[in-house]
Structure formats: C-alpha cells, structure tokens
Amino acid sequence: MGLKIAWGAVALSFAACEPARSPGGVRISIPSNATKFSLSNGLEVVLNEDHRAPFVALNLRYHVGGKDDPVEHAGLAHLYEHLMFCGSAHVARDDFLPTLDRLGARAHNGTTTRDYTEYFETVPANALDEALWLEADRMQTAVDHFDEATLAREKQIVDNEEKLKVENSALGNVSTFIAAALYPPGHPYRHLPMGTPETLRGVTLEDLHAFHDRYYGADNATLVLVGDFDSGVARRLIESYFGPAAPSKAPPPARRVAAVTASATKRIRVNAAVPYGAVRVTWPLPVPGQPGFYESWAGLTLAGWTVDSRAVERKLAESVSASFAPGRLSTTGEIRAVLAPGASADAFVELVSDVIHALSNATRLTYLPDLRSSVIGADVFLQEDLYARASRTQFYDEAYGDPNHVMPELRALDALESSRVIDAYGSLLAMDRALVTVVVADPQAPLAGAEAP
Numbered sequence: 001m002g003l004k005i006a007w008g009a010v011a012l013s014f015a016a017c018e019p020a021r022s023p024g025g026v027r028i029s030i031p032s033n034a035t036k037f038s039l040s041n042g043l044e045v046v047l048n049e050d051h052r053a054p055f056v057a058l059n060l061r062y063h064v065g066g067k068d069d070p071v072e073h074a075g076l077a078h079l080y081e082h083l084m085f086c087g088s089a090h091v092a093r094d095d096f097l098p099t100l101d102r103l104g105a106r107a108h109n110g111t112t113t114r115d116y117t118e119y120f121e122t123v124p125a126n127a128l129d130e131a132l133w134l135e136a137d138r139m140q141t142a143v144d145h146f147d148e149a150t151l152a153r154e155k156q157i158v159d160n161e162e163k164l165k166v167e168n169s170a171l172g173n174v175s176t177f178i179a180a181a182l183y184p185p186g187h188p189y190r191h192l193p194m195g196t197p198e199t200l201r202g203v204t205l206e207d208l209h210a211f212h213d214r215y216y217g218a219d220n221a222t223l224v225l226v227g228d229f230d231s232g233v234a235r236r237l238i239e240s241y242f243g244p245a246a247p248s249k250a251p252p253p254a255r256r257v258a259a260v261t262a263s264a265t266k267r268i269r270v271n272a273a274v275p276y277g278a279v280r281v282t283w284p285l286p287v288p289g290q291p292g293f294y295e296s297w298a299g300l301t302l303a304g305w306t307v308d309s310r311a312v313e314r315k316l317a318e319s320v321s322a323s324f325a326p327g328r329l330s331t332t333g334e335i336r337a338v339l340a341p342g343a344s345a346d347a348f349v350e351l352v353s354d355v356i357h358a359l360s361n362a363t364r365l366t367y368l369p370d371l372r373s374s375v376i377g378a379d380v381f382l383q384e385d386l387y388a389r390a391s392r393t394q395f396y397d398e399a400y401g402d403p404n405h406v407m408p409e410l411r412a413l414d415a416l417e418s419s420r421v422i423d424a425y426g427s428l429l430a431m432d433r434a435l436v437t438v439v440v441a442d443p444q445a446p447l448a449g450a451e452a453p
C-alpha cells in the first residue's frame with residue numbers, strides 16, 4: 001500500500017480556528033470544533049462535523065510505525081499494514097477495497113510512516129455506517145485471518161514495492177543513506193519504514209501475532225471523523241462496532257532512544273546514474289512541543305526561499321525545495337536541490353552556508369509576514385480537503401493531545417518574532433549541525449545510488 005516516505009516534502013503549516021489577523025489586516029475564521037472521547041477499551045475518538053458536502057473522511061491511526069519495527073525485521077509495521085487489507089471475519093480475502101469501492105469511497109488506502117500507520121477512506125455520508133463497521137471488523141478479526149499463503153504473497157508485493165520505489169527508482173537509496181548517517185546506531189529512525197526483502201524474508205505469522213498483541217489493540221488507536229454526520233449517531237455506531245475490540249495484550253518493549261546530536265558537519269557522497277547532480281542539506285530539529293520547533297520551521301522555510309532565488313539566479317540549480325517533517329522522536333528539516341548542468345555541488349553548499357550565515361546576522365526577516373500569510377492561506381484551502389483535515393487532526397492530537405491545536409499553533413506563529421528565528425540560524429540551523437549529501441551524476445553507478453567511500 002502507499003507508503004509515506006519520511007522525507008516527503010510536506011511543509012507543516014498553521015491554521016486559525018477563530019478570527020485571526022493576517023498581516024494585511026484581513027480577518028480569517030476557520031471553524032475548529034472537534035470533540036474527543038474515549039471508549040472503555042481505550043480507543044480514542046475525535047469527531048469533527050462539517051456539513052458543507054455530503055461526505056465523511058474516516059482516519060484510523062494506529063500509533064505504531066517503522067520506529068517500532070523489531071531490529072531484525074525492519075519493515076514489519078509496513079508489511080502488517082498490507083495484511084490488514086487481506087480479509088477479516090466478515091470480509092472475504094482481498095474484498096476490503098472493492099467493498100469500499102461499492103460504497104462509493106474515494107481516497108481509500110493505508111500508509112506507514114516512521115511514527116504511525118493510518119487507514120483512511122472518504123465515503124458518501126450515507127455509507128458511514130458500513131465504513132465504520134468495516135474498520136471495526138478488521139481491527140478485531142483481521143489478525144485471525146492471516147495465513148501462510150497471504151503472508152508469502154504480501155512479502156512478494158512489498159518486495160516489488162521496494163524495487164519500484166527504492167531499488168529501481170532514481171536516487172531511491174539516498175534517503176536510506178541519510179537516515180543511517182543522521183541517526184545513531186539503535187535509533188528507531190535509522191531505517192526507513194519500507195523494509196527490505198532481506199529484513200522481511202524471515203517474518204513469520206508468530207511475529208505478526210506478537211506485533212498485533214503489542215500495537216494493534218484499541219487503546220493504541222485513534223479514530224477521526226471529519227465531515228457530514230451527526231455526532232450523536234456516529235458515537236452510537238462507534239460504541240456498538242468498536243466497543244467490543246480488545247485493548248493491547250502486551251506492553252511495547254521498553255527502550256532507550258539515543259539523542260540525535262549532529263555536532264559537526266558530516267558529508268556523504270553518493271554516485272548515481274542520474275542526468276544531474278543533486279545536493280541535500282539535512283538538519284535534525286526539535287519535535288513538536290519542544291523549544292525551537294516553530295523557529296526552526298520558519299527559519300528553514302525562509303532560508304529555502306532565499307536559496308531558491310539565488311541558486312536559480314546564479315544558474316546553480318534547476319530546482320530547490322525545502323521540507324520539514326515533524327516526527328515524534330526527531331524532526332527533519334531539509335533543503336534540497338537538483339543542480340544545473342555543469343554546476344558545482346560545492347558552490348551550492350557554499351551558497352546555503354552563506355545564506356544561513358547572512359540570516360543569522362540579519363536585524364530582521366523581511367519575508368516573515370509573507371510566510372505567515374502563505375501558511376494561513378494554505379490552511380484555508382486545506383479545509384476543503386476532508387482527507388487532509390482528518391490526517392492533520394491526527395497530527396495535532398498525537399503531537400499535542402489536542403485535536404483543535406490549530407489556534408495555539410496560530411498564536412505561536414503570530415508570536416514568532418524575527419529575533420527568535422534569527423537566533424535559530426546561529427544554533428539549530430547552523431551548518432555545523434547539518435548533514436550534507438552530494439549526489440554525483442555517474443552513468444556507471446546504479447540509478448538508485450551507491451554510497452562512495
């Protein structure tokens with residue numbers, strides 16, 4: 001199933017849930033009226049009614065992801081996600097998605113990230129009952145229908161997915177090399193959630209059952225509904241269908257997570273059979289709720305804008321982008337470029353370094369108000385996408401314990417002064433905390449890339 005690679009270029013953005021002042025003085029109002037409760041088995045439920053269109057987005061997030069893979073079985077959470085589509089007590093093998101299709105569902109799939117596994121579907125309002133029943137059925141019974149044949153087939157499918165997205169994909173290995181360079185041995189983010197044929201080959205049904213007992217109980221999941229439904233009716237349906245689901249049977253293993261401390265610039269070089277060279281500059285950054293989270297997000301985004309315009313102007317890069325991926329154990333910020341033909345990687349890295357240095361000595365950040373406007377605008381548009389809102393609600397709830405965190409987030413953004421972001425350039429975003437990855441175009445190297453010694 002679809003896999004959200006941790007390095008996706010998803011910019012975190014901010015939203016307002018009550019009238020907020022944009023820099024131009026326009027008052028913006030985004031409703032934010034999610035309610036939250038828990039069933040006696042520990043399942044957490046968030047309901048957010050919006051009656052503008054006759055659809056409901058369901059998002060069932062299990063708080064388990066690549067970070068929870070057993071050391072010897074990287075990719076187990078992802079493989080488990082695949083098995084969840086293969087039948088349960090009342091759904092025939094492989095009939096889960098076709099059943100949703102018959103209900104008129106769209107945007108239905110699953111995804112496994114470093115931190116979590118989400119199952120989601122957007123259905124016509126009159127199909128909410130069936131969709132809840134389907135999710136409850138597989139939460140309670142899918143594991144009892146795992147068998148050797150299905151496991152062997154899904155391993156093969158994951159192998160093919162890995163070949164498509166990693167092994168045979170341009171620069172497919174680069175994120176793997178970066179994770180291994182950025183996170184210390186033993187860190188749960190050191191491998192990507194995809195897994196590899198080698199790490200998944202030995203997975204047994206017993207491994208999957210042990211994983212289920214630890215991570216797939218009702219108390220390790222959050223169900224979010226956004227859209228056209230009545231909260232009272234939805235609550236009764238959820239209590240009836242999910243109420244009998246069992247909580248986790250075993251506690252997750254205790255572990256110590258080593259801190260990610262990039263204390264000196266590290267550099268890795270990758271050769272790949274791609275037409276242009278590339279550069280990625282990666283920083284480990286604070287997690288949501290930690291000091292410096294908003295400052296590093298704003299600082300990274302503004303630096304990305306500046307680097308983009310200067311690199312294009314100097315014909316150093318074909319394209320430049322910045323990404324910020326909040327994580328529960330570590331956030332990742334990155335500026336990446338596809339170099340222009342003949343452009344030097346060193347010159348691009350120097351440009352990034354110069355921009356960070358100049359911004360760390362600035363007296364004010366001219367474009368900070370523009371950044372505020374763009375994120376508020378993005379969140380207004382986000383309201384039109386039920387799937388995206390449901391997933392964002394999960395993020396707020398998981399990171400802050402508050403599905404309506406949009407307002408505190410907007411306040412934090414409003415309070416973000418230039419001086420604090422400028423300080424971040426000299427500390428969190430300093431170049432001596434960054435990992436620099438240089439990709440050299442080499443027709444003899446594999447397309448996915450090989451790490452040079």
Ligand SMILES: [Zn+2]
Pocket residue numbers: 001002003078082158161
């Ligand atoms: Zn998959």
